[in-house]
Amino acid sequence: MKTISRLEQANDNAAAFWLAQARAHGWQQLVTPRFTAVRCARTPDDAHRIVITRPYGATEPLEDELAALLRDWSTVRLTLEDPYGRLDMTRYGYGHGRAMAVMVREPGPVEPPLLGALPGSGARGGGRLTVDETFDADEFAEVEHAIVEGFPIEAHQPWKRGVMLPGELLWEQGFRAWLGRIDGAPAGACLTYDDGQATGVYWVATLPDHRSRGVARAVLETALAAADPERPATLVATLLGEPLYLKLGFTEHGRTHWWSVPTPPAPAAS
Incomplete structure (x- = not known):
């Protein structure tokens, strides 16, 4: 083999x-x-x-x-x-x-995060943080919305339910979706995909009003803790995400170049 x-x-x-x-x-x-x-x-x-x-x-x-x-x-x-x-x-x-x-975390268990009350108070402090796997279409739509607005993915703004991530994805073997909430309101999300050899992590996102509160880390740690510990975890890191992934044990195994069709310039205002 x-x-x-x-x-x-x-x-x-x-x-x-x-x-x-x-x-x-x-x-x-x-x-x-x-x-x-x-x-x-x-x-x-x-x-x-x-x-x-x-x-x-x-x-x-x-x-x-x-x-x-x-x-x-x-x-x-x-x-x-x-x-x-x-x-x-x-x-x-x-x-x-x-x-x-392109980053990889070697096989091994991950401790689930300690969730619950967040420190501080006021508009951007305090609250209760929870992270759950989503299983129904309405919850999955909240995941989709959090990714589109939090990542952000401009091509899918304004967000329209099911256009980027149709509910049928929940029936795909190995596909899982995770939603973080603060006081019951969506705060962040990510997706994982187990192809039988590795668990890939995709679109770790936090909604703008909840950034710098540990939401992304809690969502990712919950997803990794639920993954098969005998398989590596993989992801492609944005520049902002790299420090978090390094703290969670990911190491770089290469750098991927993303080619695209250049967007034509907007017409000049008359």
Whole structure:
């Protein structure tokens, strides 16, 4: 049996996470030995997703293959994750932003957080913090709303229920959703996906009114404590999220470059 690296496990989990969304939405998908592609189609200009899952040799043949697929799919917007950082899609008109850390926490148990009364008082202090897994459509809609507004995900603002995360995702094996509340009101959320090899963590978010109160940490620790302790946990860290993930035992295993179709400039005001 071939052993794969932690980075490859993280790549595979990300690909499986997007394939689960493809099934829930009814989207076209393509799985190849080197990448997985999902033709997201909530709207005509929705961002298609490609995850490079395995190391590659010469870059030009892969770049040509990806460009041909994107032409065939009439791609207008794109998120292409390249965790090996060697692709150059500029000749096809694509650009890329900041590279982000692919992080892994080695297998092992996680102590659930101590929840309950928060310190302080007033508008942004005090209150009772709880974190629960969501199992029904109404609670899952609260998770979706917290992610869209808290991450934030501008492409899905203003938030519309079920557009980004349809309730059918709750029926996907390995897919779990977590919601943090303060005094019963949604405060933060995250998603996890167990593909049988690793538990991926996605979209850890805190609503603006509840930031810097330990919500993200409590949500993440609760999700990790409920995961299979014999599997690694994987995620792609935003710059703001890295310090928290390091404290929870995650280490960097690579940096992924996210390629996208540049947004055309807005027309000049007349």
